[in-house]
Amino acid sequence: MNRTFNNGIPINTIDITYEKSSEAKEIKLHFHSNYQVIYICEGSIKFTINKKTYTVGADSIIFISHLESHELKILNFPYKRYLIRIKPDYLSSVVNEPILVSIFKNRPETFKHAINLKREESAVIRSLISKMHAEMTNSSAFSLAAVGSYMQLLLISLYRSHRSCFPLSGLDRSFNLVMQVQKYIEENILEQITLKSTAKLFYTDMYYLSHLFKEISGFTFKEYIILQRLSRAKDLLIHTNQNITEVAMNSGFGNVNHFIRTFKKQERITPLQYRKNYR
Known part of the structure; x- marks a missing residue:
């Protein structure tokens, strides 16, 4: 709560x-x-x-x-x-x-x-x-x-x-595609999301989407997914009592060891240390 x-x-x-x-x-x-x-x-x-x-x-x-x-x-x-x-x-x-x-x-x-x-x-x-x-x-x-x-x-x-x-003020309709993809990632962050499957879903070329996504969002497709999952994990660490395995699963990481490695690489501390520091 x-x-x-x-x-x-x-x-x-x-x-x-x-x-x-x-x-x-x-x-x-x-x-x-x-x-x-x-x-x-x-x-x-x-x-x-x-x-x-x-x-x-x-x-x-x-x-x-x-x-x-x-x-x-x-x-x-x-x-x-x-x-x-x-x-x-x-x-x-x-x-x-x-x-x-x-x-x-x-x-x-x-x-x-x-x-x-x-x-x-x-x-x-x-x-x-x-x-x-x-x-x-x-x-x-x-x-x-x-x-x-x-x-x-x-x-x-x-x-x-x-x-x-404001980044989108001078762009053409292509920004709509990136915004839709960002929304799709955010709403399906617990699922397995790949560039190939996403491009197919939005009826566009995979390489075109990869280039456009990086140009407009500032992140690669993979970076964006990882950072969104880490952001969700940090929110769960601070505002819930879920254990580390539950946090990993509920932020889109299918493997707790992968979650801990990724978190530590990005934050320079473990998820448990983060909880102790910021809660």
Whole structure:
């Protein structure tokens, strides 16, 4: 059973925190099972996501997929930021436009994780995030619905002023194929999924699909499946009492030893250590 906040919002659906820091802090390379949005109010950080390094300061917003490794270091103090953590399933339920969701899901080579906002743009975004934070911390009717609406408004506002930052905004109909394949993988992650069988299912050439999938999503077909399964496993490790074998089976790994090897290769710790560290 999911743990909940006092206002009844499931803790692993969406979480918004505000943090102030006045001392050096460094977060080593790691993954999360949720999407993340970081809005910097003051100070600056250096962060690396999937081997891309950025230095950003106040009035910047950063988008991180649940499939991406990342690390950060605070450079200037005081450092003040909002952090939004969103369960992918929840985001899909409140934001129905694939173009808006693409800022979380797709990573072509030209994608930039950080957006530097003009002062007036930043004021709008900060206001929306502040309202989301208030909904999460105060006991009010329909808080989850309100947070979802504010999240959608945030993405719409960013799209209107920074359309090029959304990966699908400039693509033709081919992106529909990749989005459909991504959805198919996510909905059938417990099944045996191969590139060949998927290409056949979508009536397309296997090599064309492989190339297109990598170009738009930023991951190979195999990488995407493995990372989705690991993300699901991390969620189960934190939010359930399932043993390691059950977690392996319920995240799509047919063999517990293969699961442990894959998890340790990606996270640099075992699944059991991960549970102890993050629960």
